[in-house]
Amino acid sequence: MARKLIAGNWKMNLLRDEGTALARDLALRLARTxxxxxxxxxxxxxxxxxxIAAAVAGSGLLVGGQDCHxxxxxxxxxxxxxRMLADxxxxxxxxxxxxxxxxxxxxDLMVAEKARAAQAEGMVAIICIGETEAERNAGRAPQICSRQIAGSLxxxxxxxxxxxxxxxxxxxxxxxxxTAAEVADTHAHIRxxxxxxxxxxxxxIRILYGGSVKPSNAAELLSLANVDGALVGGASLKADDFWAIAQAIAK
Structure with missing residues (x-):
């Protein structure tokens, strides 16, 4: 199995100077590891x-896009x-x-087409799936994940x-x-x-968990079978928090 992947989705946050500073901070920590x-x-x-890509070139810190056509x-x-993102x-x-x-x-069809376009340009497509609260409460989470995988892959x-x-x-x-059991069951179903x-x-194929991942729960989540990393939202905007999540793998 490949190394775990810790991915930060910054969403619609940060301007050039603060984003570049955050990226350089993470690149420096990675270089020292x-x-x-x-x-x-x-x-x-x-x-x-x-x-950002220019600032961290050669550091080992990977840079990705949040969407593509x-x-x-x-x-x-x-x-x-x-192809613009790859460029x-x-x-x-x-x-x-x-x-x-x-x-x-x-x-799902649109997602599959976008994933195919990313792969055609030599990039890795991170395909997101997941159920709503109503679907979870109705016991339909496995069916939703199955449908989205079938249609989006x-x-x-x-x-x-x-x-x-x-x-x-x-x-x-x-x-x-x-709960850890719910995550483990769903990831096993995805596999x-x-x-x-x-x-x-x-x-x-690496399966990431995403959804309120933070330093306090990262070690437990990342230790579960079939959890091959994390897709991190808000915590990825703070270098200390994002780095702590990555470091939780070794604990």
Whole structure:
């Protein structure tokens, strides 16, 4: 199994100077770490990817995008193509985040097309899935995850070009976290679904947990079977907190 991946989704936060300072801080900590047990990724807003990628080039700190369009170019005002992100130095792209699915009406097919576009440009697609609170309470979380994996996973998905991020929507930014047993059960189900759709690659595809991940719960979450890292929101905006989450892997 590959090293765990700790990914920070900065969402619509930070301007150039503060974002670059945060990235440099993380890059310096990473450079001082001998043989880290994790890969560290930050996904800034598109407006500051270029200066951040330049500031941390060669440091080992990975830089990614928060979304991409499925087309390589064209009349898509306000969108950004996967090839544009790759051109800036991005190694990963988040696709299908619940905030994109809910706020912009993205459906599984659109997510699969975006993931395919990212992979075609040599980047890793971080495909997000997860259920709402109502779906969880109705006992439908497994069915929702199964449907989203079936619809959002593009053909040609491999352990090298695909990461799955499970984010229960009701836990994002709320401070609420599923129990360890709930996370373990859901991640085991996701692994089983990957075995159905990409049997030769299922064991190697990293599955991240996301949803109110913080230093106080990171060690427990990252120790669970089939939890291969974390997709971190608010805590990734503070160097000490984000670094503490990554360091929790060794505990």
């Amino acid at each position: 001998v043989d880290p047990a994790f890969d560290l990724l930050i996904c800034p807003p598109a407006t500051i990817i270029a200066p 499925s087309a390589p170019s064209g009349a898509h005002t306000g969108d950004i193509a996967a 800036l130095g991005c190694s990963h792209v988040i696709v299908g985040h619940s905030e994109r699915r809910q706020d912009h009406g993205e459906i 593009p053909r040609g998905a491999t352990a090298e070009n695909t990461v799955i991020a499970y984010e229960p929507i009701w836990a994002i930014g709320t401070g609420r976290t599923p 089983a679904m990957l075995a159905v759709h990409v049997p030769a690659e299922a064991a190697g």
